[in-house]
Amino acid sequence: MSALILKMTGRDRQLLVLLATGSLIVMTGGVIAPIFPEIVTDLDLSPALAGYLVSSHFLTVAIFSPILGILADRLGQVRILVVSLVFYALFGMAGGLMQSFLPMLITRGLVGAASGGIAAASLGLLVKMYDSSEERSQAIAYVSSVLTVSNIIYPVLAGLVGGFHWRLVFCLYGLALPLGLLVVLTLQPKKGLETSSSESSVKANNSDQLIQALKNPFILQIFLTLCLTAATAYAVIIYLPLYLKATMNSTTVLNGIVLASQALGATAISAFGVRRLVQRFGLISTIGCGFGCMALPLMIIPQLQDLVLLFPTTIIFGVGLGIVVPSLYNLLSNLAPSEYQSSILAAGTGANFLGQFLCPSLFGLVLSDQGLIGVFYVAASLPLMLGLLMLVNFRGEILNEPRSRSVPKG
Known part of the structure; x- marks a missing residue:
């Protein structure tokens, strides 16, 4: 050592x-x-x-x-x-x-x-x-x-x-x-x-330059994306154990293992897969793929009755999350003027934590109206919407080029 x-x-x-x-x-x-x-x-x-x-x-x-x-x-x-x-x-x-x-x-x-x-x-x-x-x-x-x-x-x-x-x-x-x-x-x-x-x-x-950068519609979209992505991920942490308890009479040990399997997927892809995906497909396409991997398991979970199938499903969700979050921060760093990177990345971190803080309020409304199954379907719709908006709004932009450091005009 x-x-x-x-x-x-x-x-x-x-x-x-x-x-x-x-x-x-x-x-x-x-x-x-x-x-x-x-x-x-x-x-x-x-x-x-x-x-x-x-x-x-x-x-x-x-x-x-x-x-x-x-x-x-x-x-x-x-x-x-x-x-x-x-x-x-x-x-x-x-x-x-x-x-x-x-x-x-x-x-x-x-x-x-x-x-x-x-x-x-x-x-x-x-x-x-x-x-x-x-x-x-x-x-x-x-x-x-x-x-x-x-x-x-x-x-x-x-x-x-x-x-x-x-x-x-x-x-x-x-x-x-x-x-x-x-x-x-x-x-x-x-x-x-x-x-x-x-x-x-x-x-x-030059505070005006920072304000101008923060007003950039691409940066604002990433802030919103980070916020809603964090809210979706935290919803799984909160409501998946409740769903498993209600449908499969799960124990706290099983709940912990299921959530750990999600973390395992996120860790593996973040450490070993994201860079290769970005090299091969570009940043925007990689983010879109990650959102797809998040959405699919959330649609499948309400249909599952077998624990054997539950673990690969949550692992795939973790893989999607492990692709999306670091890629969004990378995209944000590409957008940020070099002298204001800490400011803009910190604002992105703030958006991430704000999403976690707002999660119980946002999904609590869904829970009271649609029940636990409704929570998962709404949670699945968010990554699909966010991924589609990323692909549409950023398609063909210079941001897809890995070495770009400029801020496109809104």
Whole structure:
């Protein structure tokens, strides 16, 4: 292992540090869900009200990712990343000391805000490390894979630590501090990952260019696509276990395995398949294919009565999600002017988390009117619609060329 580390290039080490810091975005909520029942019991909370302890960070990530992305472009991504990691650790660990609902809710919101800074700065640094669209696509796919795996690892880790006492789980947020030290040691401004103060000054005087870029209809469409894609993916996480319980009397273990199979599909295709698909078919066609892979399983699930067929179906859905999300971020990085990449990518991250936050409200209306089966059919229609809009609106655009860095006029 030590020999392997010594053979790694400086950029490889930087990538590993960014992947590790990016995984903390998943930890924000992932370590709370397993200990949620204990929090409700010990603090004597209403389960309905306490649910905001698990979901409130989605909203603050959505709000603060764009804001901190703009600051990262102006002040430097490394600075924002280190500060965000420090506050992430402090606010996260403070949550374990809270004795009532409101103080804990405030710390949860602040951790979400710090997560927005981590997402904005780390993604901005990542895309600056690679010149070609193919390399960026592969790097973003690695991020998607790490986040997917982290969605499995962090809840398990929290469950193990929570077995001693639920308050100890909040100590896991302290992992951000050594990661902050690694960022300082490996991601130095002199390595070309930061902008100079003179460049930052120029950016500060060109806010109109950022606003103009954010008004670009192609960028706005990607924001909406990321939002609705995230809402669809989160709907599966929420409503698939309910459907399996109602139709197959599934256990919590089975539900976990089914959701893990989805994560397995997303991880495999993100790490090993997205780059080849983009090389062969182009970015837009690859995204359309991914949306098709998302929609088909959602139409099939309500017809399934056999568990044997359920697993390949959810794996295919994960494959589609693993194609779509990194490809959308790659497309967004191609659209973004280089000096505003952190700002625009952070806004995309905000749209993603906003979709997760809005998911229970959007699909809750469908559930009350059409039932669980209706949820899956509506969820299937969204990827089909989004994929069709991508193919129609982006067809023939320069965006389909991997090395394009220009922003087409709307």
